[in-house]
Amino acid sequence: MIEVDGVTCRYGGSGDDGGVTAVDDVSLSIPDGQFAIVAGANGSGKTTLVRTFNGLVEPDAGTVSVNGIPVDEDLVAARTAVGMVFQDPRDQFVAATVGADVAFGPENLGLAHAEIDRRVETALDAVNMVGRETDRIASLSGGERERVAIAGALAMKPDHLVLDEPFTGLDEPARRSVVERLRELRREGTGVVVVTHDLRDVFGIADRVVGLADGRVAVDAPPAEAVAALPGLDVRVPDRASDKPRQSDG
Numbered sequence: 001m002i003e004v005d006g007v008t009c010r011y012g013g014s015g016d017d018g019g020v021t022a023v024d025d026v027s028l029s030i031p032d033g034q035f036a037i038v039a040g041a042n043g044s045g046k047t048t049l050v051r052t053f054n055g056l057v058e059p060d061a062g063t064v065s066v067n068g069i070p071v072d073e074d075l076v077a078a079r080t081a082v083g084m085v086f087q088d089p090r091d092q093f094v095a096a097t098v099g100a101d102v103a104f105g106p107e108n109l110g111l112a113h114a115e116i117d118r119r120v121e122t123a124l125d126a127v128n129m130v131g132r133e134t135d136r137i138a139s140l141s142g143g144e145r146e147r148v149a150i151a152g153a154l155a156m157k158p159d160h161l162v163l164d165e166p167f168t169g170l171d172e173p174a175r176r177s178v179v180e181r182l183r184e185l186r187r188e189g190t191g192v193v194v195v196t197h198d199l200r201d202v203f204g205i206a207d208r209v210v211g212l213a214d215g216r217v218a219v220d221a222p223p224a225e226a227v228a229a230l231p232g233l234d235v236r237v238p239d240r241a242s243d244k245p246r247q248s249d250g
């Protein structure tokens, strides 16, 4: 469970003296296993908000707790429980090959070799990349890179996986492949948070949409209920009214 309580995040001082209030007094809880979308126009505070979930951004006010533990009291626990896939996965690769990169996190946890191998295989299996361990990351397509970044996060066995704009720059088959992987993760009980201003790919999978405007929560509801408010937040939603969340998907 991720609990955000009265969180405000500023860049460059207070709003009065030229700074930016990126997140403005936001409170919300994300239960385990939930598939949530954080939506909103460019600059509405999506990235800043989700980065507080595992301490990549420290709030100026308010608290974030993961599984009941304040993030600032135990960063390792928060980063183990909340896996993050950055907007550009190239920013998070640490090794040259697929297998070495996915193994990096579990190695840092000091796990036994057999357990590391198991985690790498399970994580690669979850993103359909088994057998690609020795491939060089530099040689992969955008969609394959995204999937390897997801595998790297999954190898830490997170309770929640947070993906920041996971579809940017992907072609249609790559998007479909990533969506399918996310759908499976949700089925298996991993909580997923997708940050996006284009909900069309994930609208049908989501349990909930948190729509931000100017750093505040403007809507927080299941997709079918949220849809009326979302175009006003300058986000793309499915065209057809029949594109409702598929409750039986899990």
Ligand SMILES: Nc1ncnc2c1ncn2[C@@H]1O[C@H](COP(=O)(O)OP(=O)(O)OP(=O)(O)O)[C@@H](O)[C@H]1O
Pocket: 011, 012, 020, 021, 022, 040, 041, 042, 043, 044, 045, 046, 047, 048, 049, 197
């Ligand atoms: N490192 C930073 N330094 C200063 N201002 C920042 C920084 N990061 C974000 N901001 C500002 O904070 C506000 C919220 O940005 P944030 O990236 O959280 O929003 P976003 O909804 O994720 O936007 P995008 O969709 O463009 O990624 C914006 O006004 C942005 O310019």
